[in-house]
Amino acid sequence: VGHRLYLGMDFGTSGARFVLIDKQGTIQAQGKREYPLLYMSEETMDWVSSWKKTLFSLLEDVPVSLRPLIASISIDGTSATTLIIDSTTGEPLWRPFLYNESCPDALPIVKSIAPANHTVCSGSSTLCKLVSWWNSDDSNKEHALLLHQADWLLWLLHGKLGISDYNNALKVGYDPEHDSYPSWLLSQPYSRVLPSVKAPGASIGYLQEDIRTQFGFPKDCVVCTGTTDSIAAFLAARATQPGKAVTSLGSTLAIKLLSTSRIEDARFGVYSHRLDDKWLVGGASNTGGAVLRQIFTDEQLEKLSEQINPMEASPLDYYPLHAVGERFPVADPKMVPRLQPRPESDVEYLHGILESIARIEAKAYSLLKDMGATQVDEVFTAGGGAKNRTWAKIRERVLGLPVSRAIQTEAAYGAALLALKGAQRDIDIP
Ligand code: ADP
Known part of the structure; x- marks a missing residue:
């Protein structure tokens, strides 16, 4: 195959970055973008459109000559940033809940179902966000699906809805030790909106054809599950x-x-x-x-x-x-x-x-x-x-x-290492 490259993107609190590395971990290109200020109304920021625009801006920033060498892509996002989308179209059904947003209305409910002191027992946990939305939105929820910020951005690239990783899913209640959602969560009516969960840096599928041809990525470029921004920053240090x-x-x-x-x-x-x-x-x-x-x-x-x-x-x-x-x-x-x-x-x-x-x-x-x-x-x-x-x-x-x-502390570098890991793993893509 020759010389291949691995692309990591970080969607942090103040902006987004990309880092492109080779097999040895040497940086071949990098860049950053601020989130464009797009509004839904005078006061409400349209975060979903802003993240999407930023994702494609970063892809444009990757040098044209290096794009054909990219073997895999991964993305990290802010922990507990939550989207509720339509599982048939991928379109948001609700405005996104940001990482630091608190849903105190849901906390007593979550505390009543989760084990004492569980990670979900914090007003800003993903599960509190899910419960808060579930109880406040009266519309038909038959096709609702929960995704984290990184999952949703990765979906734009690979096109398979409903996949997350066990780092992002920790705050919605996923049990990474037993590799499953716990029974106290599965018995709730909203458990059917939960995504399926893979290890971080697992290949999900090929980059969608239209994106691949538009940007000049190779045919075998795979998209891999991501992680949270602080874990990606740890991975960057290669400890x-x-x-x-x-x-x-x-x-x-x-x-x-x-x-x-x-x-x-x-x-x-x-x-x-x-x-x-x-x-x-x-x-x-x-x-x-x-x-x-x-x-x-x-x-x-x-x-x-x-x-x-x-x-x-x-x-x-x-x-x-x-x-x-x-x-x-x-x-x-x-x-x-x-x-x-x-x-x-x-x-x-x-x-x-x-x-x-x-x-x-x-x-x-x-x-x-x-x-x-x-x-x-x-x-x-x-x-x-x-x-x-x-x-x-x-x-x-x-x-x-x-x-x-x-030596490296950028979360985007950690995401690039996850992409490298995903490309090296011998997993058959359906
Ligand atoms: P943040 O958590 O806000 O992202 P940074 O990682 O940018 O913080 O680090 C900023 C902090 O580093 C500041 O609080 C500052 O006091 C500290 N700092 C800057 N220069 C030095 C230095 N030479 N020695 C020790 N601390 C420093």
Whole structure:
């Protein structure tokens, strides 16, 4: 077959990106698009049309000369972004529910049918969105079908309605361990709108012929199931062995660890996504870069960090939060930020804050281990704080582990790796 390429697309919260890689994972082309502002009425954004337009804009952005080499395509979307469509036409029956939208009306109903502390027991879960729509729309629901954002965009490419992946389907209640919807969900009248579920990066079918010929993709180009945006970002770091982890140092501190065992603890907001025969365990603390930004400019952060000796432990013990309340690794909604006493020297102050955040990170990994996850042995870093080399050295000392910056952190790169996986799998396409 010769030289082939793999296309990943990420539909994130603020825009969409594509990354085209070769078999070695080297990027051959990439690009991004903002979502065009299309309106249904004066106030209501037409998200469905905007996403669709963006999808085809990204395909146009892929260099014409590289398109004939593309073997497979995959897409990630924002978790819990939900569409209710007509299963005969694919047209939306209802406006889409966005990832962060809450449906408090459905929460008591969902809590009454789901096991205690299940992932669906949150107002913004896909299941709450489904129940809220089911109870508010009086029209005929015979042909209704639920799809996640990534499923629907992939459908535009392959044309087979009703397919999702077990990462996107987790928040609608799918059980990835038993690879089925649980009986408490299947006994509900709305269970017939649920999509069928495959592993992420499984080939679904060939790219539709009209799209293929319009854009100049090859005849054997397959479309593969996707995942959620945060899982795609983890996949980008290529941390494929149990014990490898990614700490994201953005506005908040989020950790994700590849584990051989599944762990869940609603008190700490800890849960696991399936990745083939392993589990991706995640937790998020409210500490992180937002506090740093309240005190220092990014330029100050760089200058001051250069003057810190990372080999020396700071005696200052803070709990940097930008508002009251913490969830993980300490579950305390009333926790008060602690950033006192402030020394005269800003270098010492920053050293104390970076060291304290590193201690919280260490506590987070050790809590996951206590809960039964695989012990972490190497940490990759993503987010705005990843470029701080002094901080990485402080973290290596405090964690007692190798810490490095992840080479790739774009979710679109992770989606491209899923496309590569889908193309390499020997699955017969019906
Ligand atoms: P978001 O979560 O908003 O996407 P980013 O990943 O863009 O965040 O990271 C932004 C954060 O990175 C800011 O809160 C900022 O304080 C922090 N940051 C920027 N530069 C540095 C630096 N040199 N050292 C540590 N933190 C930094």
